[in-house]
Amino acid sequence: MGVCQGLQAEHVDRVDDALLHLAHESPNVFTEELKFPMYVVPLQTFMHMTAVQPFEVLMQEEALVRYEPHMGDAIFVSHQWAGQNHPDPDFRQLRVLQGALENMMRSSMEIPGPALAFVILGERRCFHSSELMASALFIWYDYFCCPQLETKPSNEATSDLQNAVDSIPGYVYRAKFFFVLAPVVQHASDGTLIGKKAWKTRGWCRVERVAREFQDDPRIVYVDSPEIQTLMEPFESMLAPPGEGVFSVASDKERVLKLMRSMLQTHLCSLLQTADLYPYRFLLNRYRTHLEAFCVQVAAASTRANVLAPVEPSGSAAESASLVSLLVPFLRENGFRDVWRREFGWTPVCFAALRGDPSILEALLHLRADVNEEVTQSDEEHHIHAHNTLLHVCAQFGNNDGLKLLIDHKADINARGDKTGCTPLHRAGIGDNPEGVILLLRAGCDPYLREKLADQNVLYPAWIWGSQRAVQVMLEHIPGLDISCLLHFGILGGSNTGESVAKLIAAGADINEQFRFLPDRWDPVFALLAAFFRKFHGSKLSFIISNFYGSTPLAISLLTSSLEAASYLIEAGADVNIRNACGLLPIELAAATSAPSYMVQRLKEKAAHGKPTQNIAGVALETVCISF
Incomplete structure (x- = not known):
């Protein structure tokens, strides 16, 4: 109790005065005078x-x-x-x-x-x-x-x-x-x-x-x-x-490291100046991730030196002092009033999970933060949903030291309370976190639980977001996963192209598989797709939706104008003579969706000659000329 009182009353104000001063005094890398004219x-x-x-x-x-x-x-x-x-x-x-x-x-x-x-x-x-x-x-x-x-x-x-x-x-x-x-x-x-x-x-x-x-x-x-x-x-x-x-x-x-530091510092200071606390906290606690790939030591987002001492288990007084010295900088930098208060749907321990510093996360758990604490407000921009747990956050954002700590503290490894029904394993896939996938599998999670939106296994969300490393690990370590129509969904997601398509084909995906679905399972998905195409494609809606059924991955890529995927599928040997349920060939879909002339030309050659000598890259170079 003494530790908590000390954190609330003695050490923590809204935002550290030093940080507020820094925000007003720091140069703005975006607005400062250019070093070379624009x-x-x-x-x-x-x-x-x-x-x-x-x-x-x-x-x-x-x-x-x-x-x-x-x-x-x-x-x-x-x-x-x-x-x-x-x-x-x-x-x-x-x-x-x-x-x-x-x-x-x-x-x-x-x-x-x-x-x-x-x-x-x-x-x-x-x-x-x-x-x-x-x-x-x-x-x-x-x-x-x-x-x-x-x-x-x-x-x-x-x-x-x-x-x-x-x-x-x-x-x-x-x-x-x-x-x-x-x-x-x-x-x-x-x-x-x-x-x-x-x-x-x-x-x-x-x-x-x-x-x-x-x-x-x-x-x-x-x-x-x-x-x-x-x-x-x-x-x-x-x-x-x-x-x-x-x-x-x-x-x-x-x-680049120098530029990144300047941009991050400038943006953090800008958010502080406008008291925009949620995006400030989100960026502050992702600061390390932005820079750690440069192989540098990142002590803290501010310019102040923070020495974070480990929690000492011996003696309550020593332990209390250690917890205070560890958590006060974290609380001050984030502008938290105490260790439990929830703002914007997030408690301090949720941001600690996002930060990825296991010492801070462990200190909060020591103060009896809930190991299964949930975010209660969705942040769609960052693909975070209400009722995601700390384990979901660590898994999705690659904070694997935090993930190990939460698993050791008996966090629910199969939690799936959010609207999508995604488990932490699904989230590790979405975040392209192969190490997180392995950690969760070793901890005994159920890899066959299905998400709720389309009732699909863990491969589908990962594939839709183009998370190739996570997909590869799942294919290697989870036997018996269904990959039917996975190519189609990756193309719909817009994140998968040549290399990833090739890997999935090598794993057994059928390059010419025709899209099939159970109406009761897919009706909600297609209702949302219909809303999308109605808004952005107007009169093309009925044509696009009606042509999904029976379409191959190549046909889907043409329907959705995924040109890079279409290019690779053609060169990988996709059959251009398969008609969909409406009786249309890929070349007819290409013409109906205003595909570029090089794509239409390539499909014609493929249909007429089977194996034309010129590859699609060469044809692509002859893109239609523009006259003014």
């Missing part, structure tokens, strides 16, 4: 381009302007380079962007996220193409707008380029829109297909994504083709911290 290309100039020229050439041609917000709105374009020394050697990616902008500005449309995200998470924000027409538009694209090493003396170029790179958070802040340019194209150097999935793996692309997500408007538009655009779901980024991304230059990790 140059942009006016929209009309961009739309008439037919080749990619570097910054220096565009400056000489006076094609660039120095951007100021009063001039109009800027689009920040994030992309993966399609060549070793050139971002877009044949202008194929940027031709797609030209076509997409032309289509979006020609007619008003709503751009949604993936269909199954709508089903699982409910209605999310969408992007209205009419927003692009409110003001003059400008394009920020790294090769256009940052100095390039090849055309300047090395000493000067390094300085300017470094300053431009350091200014990326400021460029993202000043841009009203954020587009990811990720069409399916062939990499010029190694011949591999790149697209949305490849973009997600790049370290610098992940940094740009984080910078966007820390803005007031965090929406990110994927540009897959001139006809097809989607919104990125926020939860996707939780599975892909920048430190785990791919960097062509190893030393870039140090620069």
Whole structure:
């Protein structure tokens, strides 16, 4: 009792005064003066381009302007380079962007996220193409707008380029829109297909994504083709911290670490200044995860030094003092009044589970926090539902030391109280946490419990979210799991493409399986899918829904405009001559859903010749030309 009284009365105020002072005094990496000016290309100039020229050439041609917000709105374009020394050697990616902008500005449309995200998470924000027409538009694209090493003396170029790179958070802040340019194209150097999935793996692309997500408007538009655009779901980024991304230059990790620290500190301080406590606490307790992939020691989110002593079991007085010294920094940084009070549906021990520091979690359990404590308010953005337990949180967010501790304290390993009926094992799959999967299996959880939404096993939620590592471990350690129609659902989720499709086929999935379902089981899912397509596809609703039944994975990918998956399925040998229950072939579905011309052409070749000589990457490079 003395420990608890000490925590409430003597040590804890709302938020540590030192942190509040820090929030008002710290520099803002987004709004501070840019180290290198933000140059942009006016929209009309961009739309008439037919080749990619570097910054220096565009400056000489006076094609660039120095951007100021009063001039109009800027689009920040994030992309993966399609060549070793050139971002877009044949202008194929940027031709797609030209076509997409032309289509979006020609007619008003709503751009949604993936269909199954709508089903699982409910209605999310969408992007209205009419927003692009409110003001003059400008394009920020790294090769256009940052100095390039090849055309300047090395000493000067390094300085300017470094300053431009350091200014990326400021460029993202000043841009009203954020587009990811990720069409399916062939990499010029190694011949591999790149697209949305490849973009997600790049370290610098992940940094740009984080910078966007820390803005007031965090929406990110994927540009897959001139006809097809989607919104990125926020939860996707939780599975892909920048430190785990791919960097062509190893030393870039140090620069990225510096940027990440600055952005995290700035955003935390901004949330403190506005007293936005729930997102502040959420980010504060995910701070370690953002940085630990860089292999650095992260003591605390604040700049103060916190020495967290372990709990000493000997002697009540010593133990009480140790608990206080351990928990006071945690409570102060989070602005908790005591160790039990619930705010925003979360108690301190829930945030401790999110934080992943087992010493803090153990100290709270020592003070008799409930090992099966639940979150009581859903956070759909982060895929957290009311009645998720501490074990669900640790499993989903990869806090495996905390997971071990909770298991040792006899937490319910089969808890499934939330609306989806997901167990901690399901959540470990969703969070792509293979170690967590193994820990729960070793602890004796029931791996055959099914979630409630579609009455499916643990593979399905993991697969839908593209959690390849967790799926692989489940396939290896849980015998007898049904994988029927799993390809279909992965494509519907929008997170699985070539590599993951290949692995599932290798595990025994039928590449030509036709979609079947029991009406009483799937009616709720299809009702939600119908709501999604009615809102975002209008008159196409009846066509899309009616064509699900009997469709192969290839047909589903065409119906849902999952171009990267369709590309890989064709090259993996999918049969293009299987008709669905409505009697339609994949090529007819492609035409009806406005698939790009290269896709239609490839399907024609496959149907006519069986094994055409040219692969889909080569055909994709001949994307329809845009005229202005």
